[in-house]
Amino acid sequence: MAVNPSRLGLIEGDGIGHEIVPATQRVVDEAVAAVGALAVEWVPLLMGHKAIDAHGAPLSDETLNALDQVDGWILGPHDSASYSAEHRIGPPPGGLIRKRFGLFANIRPARAFAGVRSVAHDMDLVIVRENSEGLYADRNMFAGSGEFQPTPDVAMSVGVVTRLASERIAHTAFRLAQSRRKHVTIVHKANVLPLTTGLFRDACRDVGRSYPDVKVTDEHVDAMAAHLVRCGSDFDVVVTENLFGDILSDLAGELSGSLGTAASLNCSETQAMAQAAHGAAPTIAGRNRANPTALILSAAMLLRWLGEQRKEPVLGRAAGRIEGAVAATFEAGTATADLGGLASTSEFTEHVLARVRRR
Numbered sequence: 001m002a003v004n005p006s007r008l009g010l011i012e013g014d015g016i017g018h019e020i021v022p023a024t025q026r027v028v029d030e031a032v033a034a035v036g037a038l039a040v041e042w043v044p045l046l047m048g049h050k051a052i053d054a055h056g057a058p059l060s061d062e063t064l065n066a067l068d069q070v071d072g073w074i075l076g077p078h079d080s081a082s083y084s085a086e087h088r089i090g091p092p093p094g095g096l097i098r099k100r101f102g103l104f105a106n107i108r109p110a111r112a113f114a115g116v117r118s119v120a121h122d123m124d125l126v127i128v129r130e131n132s133e134g135l136y137a138d139r140n141m142f143a144g145s146g147e148f149q150p151t152p153d154v155a156m157s158v159g160v161v162t163r164l165a166s167e168r169i170a171h172t173a174f175r176l177a178q179s180r181r182k183h184v185t186i187v188h189k190a191n192v193l194p195l196t197t198g199l200f201r202d203a204c205r206d207v208g209r210s211y212p213d214v215k216v217t218d219e220h221v222d223a224m225a226a227h228l229v230r231c232g233s234d235f236d237v238v239v240t241e242n243l244f245g246d247i248l249s250d251l252a253g254e255l256s257g258s259l260g261t262a263a264s265l266n267c268s269e270t271q272a273m274a275q276a277a278h279g280a281a282p283t284i285a286g287r288n289r290a291n292p293t294a295l296i297l298s299a300a301m302l303l304r305w306l307g308e309q310r311k312e313p314v315l316g317r318a319a320g321r322i323e324g325a326v327a328a329t330f331e332a333g334t335a336t337a338d339l340g341g342l343a344s345t346s347e348f349t350e351h352v353l354a355r356v357r358r359r
Contacts, residue, residue, distance in 0.1 A: 005038040006306055006315070009066065009073030013093075014048035015280025016290035016345075017076025023292040023349040024074060024274075024299045027325075030356045031303075031318040043070055047093050048078045058083060059093040064100060072272045072302050074295070079280035091138035097273065098131060099139050103266040104165065105172045106131040106245065107301065108277055110232075110252035110262065115330040116339050120232040120255040126180070127238045127252060128173040129245025130166065130200075131266060135159040136242050161196040161241065166203035173204075173239035174211040180236050184208065186218040187240035187248065200241050221248070228252055253277055260291030260338040265301040272305045274298035288344040291336040293326055296352065325355035 008028075012021040025042065032040055045063045052058055058078065067073055080092040091099070106129040112118045132139055137146035140160040147157045170186075177184045186205065190198035201218055208216040219227065221244045227234065228251055240248065253262030262277035276294035284290055300322040307315030329351045335341025336348050343351070 004310075005041050006032075006072070006303075007041045007043060007070045008302075009045050009070045010042045011045045011047045011063070011073060011075050012050075013076030013280065014079035014082070015077055015282045015285040017048070017078075017280060018285070019288065019290050019345050020276070020292040020295045021074060021076040023345060024295045026349065027296050027322055027352055027356060028299050028303065028318075030353050031300075031321045031325075032315075034321055034356055035314050035317045037312075037314045037318060043073075045073075047076070049083070052083065052087055058087050059096055064097070067097070067101065072274070072306055074299055074302065075273050075275040076295070077276065077278065077280035079282055082282065094275065095136075095138040098266055101271050101273075102132070102268045103271065103273060104130065104132040105169055105265075105267050106249075107172075107176070107265045107267065108245070108249040108253075108262065109297075109301075110249065110256040112256040113261065113327055113330040115333055116257045116261070116335060118255065118257045119229070120252075123232040123252065123256040125232065125235045125238060125252065126176060127240065127245055127249040128169060128176060129249060130169040130239075130241050131245075132242075133160040133162060133165050134242030139242075159196055161200050163199060163203050166200045166241075167207050170204040170207035170239060173237050174207060174214055177214045177237040178211065182213055183215045183217070183236035184211075185224070185235055185238045186216065187221050187224045187238055187244055188218060189221050189244070191220060197241060204239055224248060225251060228255060232256075249277060258291065258338045259294065260336065261293045261297070263294050263297035263301055265298060265305060267305060270309075272302055274302040288346055289337055290345050291338050292345055292349055293336075296322060296326060321356055322352075325352045328355045 012018050045066050078093045108127045112121050112123045140146040149155050173184050186201050188197040188201040190201050253259045259278040264275050264277045266273045276298050300319040303315045304319040334343050334351045336343050
């Protein structure tokens, strides 16, 4: 049993967040109860349109300060494109949170499930994405933006790669590979970006020498995209910089089934945030059609991370119970519309809950 109850932030956000976040909360509560752990203490917090209405900003100081006081949190999607112009200035809420809490690692599994139509039927890999620098303008500068325009007709972007951040994400990838199939693939574009992505590649190779039990290979990002389509099952853990990781993880998610199943964990050494890889999907919001799988599996990743941090295996067992229930639900033929199924959000959630209880 967990020594202390987990205290988790719960942020619905925008769009389908109002459906998939409550569904995820129910599944987590059921799994924690099923393994005999202490009940989660939830801390509901605002982000997005509700935060604008209540606090005048999509992400308020109240929410950020509250996140300092919890063990981890579940973040629903934000729909920044629908905010008024004054609230679209600056980084989006998710980027602000990642930067504020130093969540340098974005862990994105791509796994094909029995019973789910997919292009890559045997894919089971994890993309470890460096989350704090690269070409992302909202997180690669101490002050200001990494994008600027010297004239109205010229736009420029600064890409930042440091040895420290590259080594830090490499250690995350190699430790993960040790618990899987012991193979890390470093993805870069050092043939045309030799200083920046070459530094990333070389820093990762240097770290790899500290893990002699792990096989190390590397690929150019364009070749890697082709390999994922042709032979995605050949890969185990893929480590790469920010932009490449964003693109490749979306590709892998679709190849393995759908972005609706694409889980994601943003973490540092001390804090973690469960956040599905997909967005707010405003066109289906409120229609009970959204696939909650990605966020449910993201929450399972958060529980496992907490269990490892706190040395409480019971939370890992709760995570395994969730993952097994989702897989069994798919194998039984129950899926939402994005996967070719007929189940609504609530129906799919009920099937998962029933299997969490039975396992």
